[in-house]
Amino acid sequence: MKQFQRHEFRYDTESIVTRGESRYESRLHVWEHINSSTTLKSTGAPLPDGLYLDPAFDYNNLQIYPDVVWKRPKEICPSPQFIVDGATRLDICQGALNDCWFLSTVASLSLYPNLMEQVVPPNQSFQQGYNGSFYFRFWQYGEWCKVQVDDHLPTRNGQLMYLQSSNKEEFWSSLLEKAYAKLKGGYIALNMGYPHEAMADMTGGITEVFVIASLPRDLGSYLRPLLQKGALINCANSQGPVEKTNGYGILFRHAYSLTGLETIQTRTGPVELVRIYNPWGKAEWEGPWSDKSGSEWHSVSPEEQKRIHRIELDDGEFWMAVSDFRQNFEMMEVCHLSDDTLNQGEAIKRPWQCTSYHGKWIPFQGPPQYNLTLLEEDDDPSDPELTCSFLIALMQKLVRQKGQLLSAALLIYKVRSEREFLTPRDLLQMSPVLKLGFDQRRELVLRGCLAPGHYVIVPTTSETNKMGDFLLRVLTEKGNNTVPVKKPLTDAISISEPLSPRLPGLPSASEAKELFIKHAKGPFCKPLDLFNLLTEAIGKGVFAGSEKKLSLEHCKSFVILMDNKGTGHLELPEFQALWEKLSKWTGIFITFDKNKSQTLEYLEISLALAAAGIQVDEFILQLISLRYTEPDMTISFPGFLFLLLKLDCMLSKFRSFDIVGNGMVTVNCRQFLNLTMYN
Numbered sequence: 193m194k195q196f197q198r199h200e201f202r203y204d205t206e207s208i209v210t211r212g213e214s215r216y217e218s219r220l221h222v223w224e225h226i227n228s229s230t231t232l233k234s235t236g237a238p239l240p241d242g243l244y245l246d247p248a249f250d251y252n253n254l255q256i257y258p259d260v261v262w263k264r265p266k267e268i269c270p271s272p273q274f275i276v277d278g279a280t281r282l283d284i285c286q287g288a289l290n291d292c293w294f295l296s297t298v299a300s301l302s303l304y305p306n307l308m309e310q311v312v313p314p315n316q317s318f319q320q321g322y323n324g325s326f327y328f329r330f331w332q333y334g335e336w337c338k339v340q341v342d343d344h345l346p347t348r349n350g351q352l353m354y355l356q357s358s359n360k361e362e363f364w365s366s367l368l369e370k371a372y373a374k375l376k377g378g379y380i381a382l383n384m385g386y387p388h389e390a391m392a393d394m395t396g397g398i399t400e401v402f403v404i405a406s407l408p409r410d411l412g413s414y415l416r417p418l419l420q421k422g423a424l425i426n427c428a429n430s431q432g433p434v435e436k437t438n439g440y441g442i443l444f445r446h447a448y449s450l451t452g453l454e455t456i457q458t459r460t461g462p463v464e465l466v467r468i469y470n471p472w473g474k475a476e477w478e479g480p481w482s483d484k485s486g487s488e489w490h491s492v493s494p495e496e497q498k499r500i501h502r503i504e505l506d507d508g509e510f511w512m513a514v515s516d517f518r519q520n521f522e523m524m525e526v527c528h529l530s531d532d533t534l535n536q537g538e539a540i541k542r543p544w545q546c547t548s549y550h551g552k553w554i555p556f557q558g559p560p561q562y563n564l565t566l567l568e569e570d571d572d573p574s575d576p577e578l579t580c581s582f583l584i585a586l587m588q589k590l591v592r593q594k595g596q597l598l599s600a601a602l603l604i605y606k607v608r609s610e611r612e613f614l615t616p617r618d619l620l621q622m623s624p625v626l627k628l629g630f631d632q633r634r635e636l637v638l639r640g641c642l643a644p645g646h647y648v649i650v651p652t653t654s655e656t657n658k659m660g661d662f663l664l665r666v667l668t669e670k671g672n673n674t675v676p677v678k679k680p681l682t683d684a685i686s687i688s689e690p691l692s693p694r695l696p697g698l699p700s701a702s703e704a705k706e707l708f709i710k711h712a713k714g715p716f717c718k719p720l721d722l723f724n725l726l727t728e729a730i731g732k733g734v735f736a737g738s739e740k741k742l743s744l745e746h747c748k749s750f751v752i753l754m755d756n757k758g759t760g761h762l763e764l765p766e767f768q769a770l771w772e773k774l775s776k777w778t779g780i781f782i783t784f785d786k787n788k789s790q791t792l793e794y795l796e797i798s799l800a801l802a803a804a805g806i807q808v809d810e811f812i813l814q815l816i817s818l819r820y821t822e823p824d825m826t827i828s829f830p831g832f833l834f835l836l837l838k839l840d841c842m843l844s845k846f847r848s849f850d851i852v853g854n855g856m857v858t859v860n861c862r863q864f865l866n867l868t869m870y871n
Contacts, residue, residue, distance in 0.1 A: 243324025246342040249370075250378035260353070262344040265318060265363045268352070272318045274326070276362040278305070284365050285473035285508075287354035291382040293426075294372060295355060295471035296447035297390035298365065300424035300527075303451055307529075310336070311394050312364055318343075328371040331396035333589045334550065334663045339371045346379070354379065358473060358507075387426040387447050391527035392635075395424065398528045398585040398665060400637050404521055412464045412514045415453050421544055424527040425450040427468070431522055441478035442520045447471070450524070453514075454500045458491040466517050467500075470508040477510045479520075486511075528583055530667055544583070544667035547674040551651065553598070553660040555846075558807030559652035563611050564604070564666060565673040566644045579641040582668045586651045587635040589661040598660050602628040602638045603650040610646050613677050616798040616807070619650070630654050648677065656809045657846075697778035699729050704771045708764060716761040723747040730830070734782075738790050741828035749834060753841040770837075777836045780804055781829055791826035800832070806839050842867075 243264070251262070265272035284299050286292055301307050316326050327340040345366050346353045355369040373379045375393070388399035404427070408414045418425065432444035452467035465481060481488050483504050489497065502511065512520070530546030551560050566580040586602050603624040605614060614622070625647070628638040651664055666674045699707065711717060711725040723744050730739040751762055754770045762770065784792055784800040792800055798813050808816070820835045821827045827835065845867055849857035859867065 241324075244342050245324070245344075246340070246374075249341060249374050259348055260346045261348070263347050264324065264343050265345070268345070268347065268350075269361050271361055272363055273359075273361050274317050274367075275312075275314060275364045276357075276359050284471050285356050285358055286471050287352060287356060289354045289369075289379060289382055291355070291369070291385070292447045292471050293385045293387045294369070294382055294390045296426045296449045296469075297387055297394060297424065297527075298368065299449040299469050299471050300391075300426065300451060301394055304422065307395060312368055318363075326367045326371075328368055330372070330375055330393045332393070333587065334396075334548065336396075339375055341367065341371045341374055343367060345370065386525075387428075388525045388527060391424055391426070391525065395527055395529055397424065397530070398583055398637055398667060399635070400526045400528070400583075400639065402524045402526065404518055404524050407524075411518055412453060412455075412466075415450070415466070415514075418526055418528075419453055422529045424529070426525045427517075427521040427523065429520060429522045438520060440520060441476055441482070441484075443470075443475065448521070450517075451509075452500075454511075456492055456496055456500060458488070460491060463488075464514045465500075465511045466514055467509065467511055468517070470510075473508040474506050476506060476508065477512050477516075477520075479512065479516055481511050481513060481516075483510055528667060530665075544669065546665055546667050548663060548665040549674070549676060550589075551662050551664055551676070553653050553656075553658070553662070555657050555659060555843075557805075558616065558802065559650050561614060561677040562649040562651075562664060562666075563607070563673075563675050563677045564647040564649050565610055566642060566647070566668065567673070568670040569644055570641075570669050579643055580668060580670065581641045582639075582666060584638045584640075584649060585635055585663075585665045585667075586638075587663045587665070589663055596658065596660075597632050597634065598653045598655050598658060599630045599632045600636060600651065600653045600660075600662075601630045602636055603652060604638075604640070604642075605648045605650065607646050607648050610673070611675070611677055612646065612648065613679055614648055614650070616802050617795055620795060620798065620810070624650075649674070652809075654809070654811075656807070656812065697733060697735070697782055698771075698775050699732070701768065701771060701775075704729070705764070705768070708767050716759075716763045717751075717767060718761045719744060719748040719751045722750060722762070722767075726830075735790055735829050738829040742830040746830055746834045750837060753837050773837060773840065774833055777804060777833055778829075781832050789826075790829055791822070792832060794821070794825045797821075797827055801836075801839070804836055804840075806836075806843070 241264075284295050284302070286295050301311065311329055313327065313329070324342050325340055326343055327338050329336045329338055331337075343363070345363075352366060355365050357363070357365050369382070370379075372390070372393070373382050376382060376385075388401060391397055391399050404411075415425070426447050427450050428445065428447050429438060429442055430445050432438060434445045436444055438444065449469040449471070450466055451469050453464070454467070455462050455464050468477065470476060476483055478484050480486060483506065489502075489504075500511075503509070528544055530544040549562065553559065564582075566582070568580065569578040570581050584602055584604075586600060588597060588600065604626040605618075605622055606625050607614070625642065626638065626640045628636050630653075649664070649666070651662060653660060698704070707725045707729060708717060711721045711728075713721060717725065723742065723746075726742055726747065727739045730736070730742065750770060751760065754762055754766050756766070780800050780803050781792065783803065784796045786796070794817060797816065798808060801808055816835065817825055820831055822831070846857060849859060849863075
């Protein structure tokens, strides 16, 4: 499937273009502090009046307006109402705050009452049960979170400063804006942003950003299925100075909502139009088919205009030809919604079907895998290949709390059967059928089409030494089976089987004790003693000849890595612990040395490490090959034991410092030198 060009864009101020995602992430989870006992100390904050006063809302960031007066709706009008005749897109009129990116999303959301009621619970009022507080819900990392605010709103000269309804007695939109400001960190935090941020926060949907010029030539055919599936669509033109127009009334760097697509009948034939809404509630398109000067409407019957609910008012809503839309808008953001969000009883015929999983990246344990079974091809007569379309979204969780955003990627492999697990060798040798390369973004979205069958999704990160939490979501048109794939136990079973008596790997524990007594100088053995001991032990078994690859340097490391006291030698208990490890790893070596060459090939190294419980990525594997292999890129039996003990001990030391288990450690200079010098 063609991968259309995607792009990040923001609106409202010149500084928007350079703002990074870190500010957005830093505002997350403010809802956790709702109803805290913090006392308001900000100058200009509303005074207590016996009604609810939100202790967590940031009133400080409006001090740039010295004449701001915080008023409750009952102080603004005599008979305030929460919602009047339903919450609609025409209730959204932008104020002095540059947050059209948020308002355009609210306008799109208002097209779907069940979605709007999820965000704006309707059973609230200024009459029955009124106590000065209202609450709203926003989606955060897979769950809906309640945000409660008091109903004090900022006014100047007796008028609301920010978002308001065209009906002066209606306040749901003003209070929603305040609740979203609280989630983000205050009203000023809404002065810049991505529409798709707001889309995700208010729907739990999966968002994509496109350059309109890169979309198919038949743009109407591309938009129609998106709208049929209930997608929320925002658009903008960022090719000029902020909030100046392009000559046809379209504002630069300003977010609009695309709310409809219709083919209308005219006297000269059918014409395809899109419906656009400006959240300002005014300032419309002035070209063909406009409300202001669109003579083209004279060729459309009153019945046809009524069918598409066309109203000739300067209310921010207008129609334009699809071809003019392509010429006057540059960017488009699409928020895909699924069946668990949309009510199929409404006008939505074919919402996406969604499966989701919360997962973790665990240091050095390899990426998790998810089996994707595509069941039925799409109902698309224009697609001769009979494929299944899908969206896969990988969202990193708790980024602010952990202070890190990992470089992640999405890979999809074709497999033969359900629940098939791809080994490290498979991942090295196979090519993914689709992939989205490493990128440091909060959410990666991969769109594709594949034939019905079995696939494995591998969400991975380039930083295999770090812990990470993620939410994986899969959207398909006709349903899918997506399940985590568990690593099979076949390797572990074969490794744990007792070695054949005729092919002993290393002497038994009792024999090893006798060798210790024989070679040790007193109650402990030094590196040279261990060298002589291992030379004899290896030379007697199936690895005879491999002892020539054993070096005194290997034995120094064996002693140091097992020496917990810093004495430079091993006492009998420490030696026995070492022998237990070496015996286990010897079994692994025998298992993966398929050709009995007493060496492991490059591709066998990662498999053997995985069998020992150590997962490494391609970069670490390359470092291993440079440091631990022979000139022919193989690793000898003694070299393998040395490598395993080195990795095992270094990971154990890392975990001992990683007290909170977040995949990060802090060490001082002395600790660092101890870790790196004495190993």
